[in-house]
Amino acid sequence: MKSFLRPFMAVVAMSACLSSAQAAQKDATFFVVGKSPRYTQDLDGKLTQAGYYLFAEIFLNPGGTVTTGQLKSPAGLADDFASTGGAASHIKRRDFDSLEALDKAYPDGDYVLDATTPSGEIKALSVHLGGARQFPEPIKISFFQDDKPVHQAAIQPGKDVIVRWTAFKNGAEDPRGILADISFAMVSDCNGAWIARTALPFDPIPALSYRDMSFRIPAERVKAGARYKVVLEHAKMVDTKSQDGIYALATFPTVTHTYIETTGGGDRTCKGNW
Numbered sequence: 522m523k524s525f526l527r528p529f530m531a532v533v534a535m536s537a538c539l540s541s542a543q544a545a546q547k548d549a550t551f552f553v554v555g556k557s558p559r560y561t562q563d564l565d566g567k568l569t570q571a572g573y574y575l576f577a578e579i580f581l582n583p584g585g586t587v588t589t590g591q592l593k594s595p596a597g598l599a600d601d602f603a604s605t606g607g608a609a610s611h612i613k614r615r616d617f618d619s620l621e622a623l624d625k626a627y628p629d630g631d632y633v634l635d636a637t638t639p640s641g642e643i644k645a646l647s648v649h650l651g652g653a654r655q656f657p658e659p660i661k662i663s664f665f666q667d668d669k670p671v672h673q674a675a676i677q678p679g680k681d682v683i684v685r686w687t688a689f690k691n692g693a694e695d696p697r698g699i700l701a702d703i704s705f706a707m708v709s710d711c712n713g714a715w716i717a718r719t720a721l722p723f724d725p726i727p728a729l730s731y732r733d734m735s736f737r738i739p740a741e742r743v744k745a746g747a748r749y750k751v752v753l754e755h756a757k758m759v760d761t762k763s764q765d766g767i768y769a770l771a772t773f774p775t776v777t778h779t780y781i782e783t784t785g786g787g788d789r790t791c792k793g794n795w
Contacts (some may be wrong), residue, residue: 546766548585548638550723553578554592554650555756555772556623560659562779564673568659571778577602578611579636579767580721586725588637590612602636632771641766648760648771657755660777661687661768674782675744678745682738684708689755692731699761700770702731703755708738711791716742716749723768731755745785753777 554577561571577592579602587610590602600612617623629651636643664671667682676682682708689787692702706729707718717738720726731735738749753776760771 534606546638546643547640548581549587549636549643550580550582550585550644551768551770552634552636552646552648553580553770553772554632554634555770555774556620556650557629557657557754557776558620558656558776560777562662562777564780564782566661566663567671568661568777570659573617573620575615575617575623575627576611577632577634578609579634580609586639586739588639590634590636593633593635594633595628596626598627623655634769643765643767646764646767646769648762648769649769650759650773652759654773655691655757655759656773657689657691657721657757657775658687660753660775662751662762662777662779664781669783673714673780676743676781676783678747678783678785679740680743681740682743683735684738684751684753686753686777687737688734689731692755695758695761697761698766699763702756702758704729704731704733705756705757707734707752709750709752711748722770743783745783747783748791749781749783751779751793753779753783 556573556575558573559571561569563569577600579587579590581587587602587604590610592602592612602612604610615626617626631647632650634643634646637716663685664673664676666677666680666684667768670719671677689702689704694701703722707715709715717737719736721730754774756772756774757793758770758772762769
């Protein structure tokens with residue numbers, strides 16, 4: 522979440538019936554705000570703490586738009602949402618060197634969304650980001666081909682890659698029945714285009730559960746001489762609700778970013794801030 526996406530998973534528990542307000546909202550699906558520790562994993566599998574960040578996103582239905590959107594924090598800060606031109610609208614991610622610095626700028630408490638869409642307004646939608654710190658443990662990612670472990674820099678092209686990760690130990694169901702804790706995985710190429718990702722919450726295809734520990738990159742998407750970015754997220758939900766036709770989530774996710782490289786000739790030059 523900025524997670525991009527997504528890699529935020531059959532564990533999504535949704536209400537059996539949508540309210541009339543929900544039925545009226547055709548643009549936005551859900552809103553999420555969170556604080557996250559970020560880790561990087563090098564090509565030899567070493568994990569390094571890489572800071573903390575605050576993010577907020579409004580995820581859209583196909584063809585949906587957000588006309589205006591603003592997030593208000595307990596500190597009185599107001600961050601505007603900007604459209605990505607795709608499946609989400611988000612505030613500019615705020616990065617910090619320490620959790621203390623993040624908490625000072627964006628303290629725990631109620632985060633409030635106001636937004637307008639062509640199908641209706643979302644007024645004062647509040648979720649509580651706080652309580653006991655429940656960040657999942659740092660996530661270690663490993664890779665397999667032909668049922669055998671493979672080094673991250675020696676992935677064979679044209680074969681399935683199974684991405685596996687360490688357990689989401691404090692994952693749990695949602696007592697409100699809206700969304701259990703989830704895992705989310707995303708893989709992108711050097712141009713930033715997704716080549717594989719798991720489902721978002723509330724998609725027709727279920728998102729990955731906190732119980733899940735792997736997913737597959739299809740063989741036909743694994744090209745020779747390529748470099749791919751892999752993002753794995755364990756999202757601990759701390760508040761869930763539904764109002765004004767949109768689901769609202771507050772979360773403490775842990776995220777690991779890493780890379781894989783395939784054998785063979787090719788151009789591994791990656792464009793931009795990748």
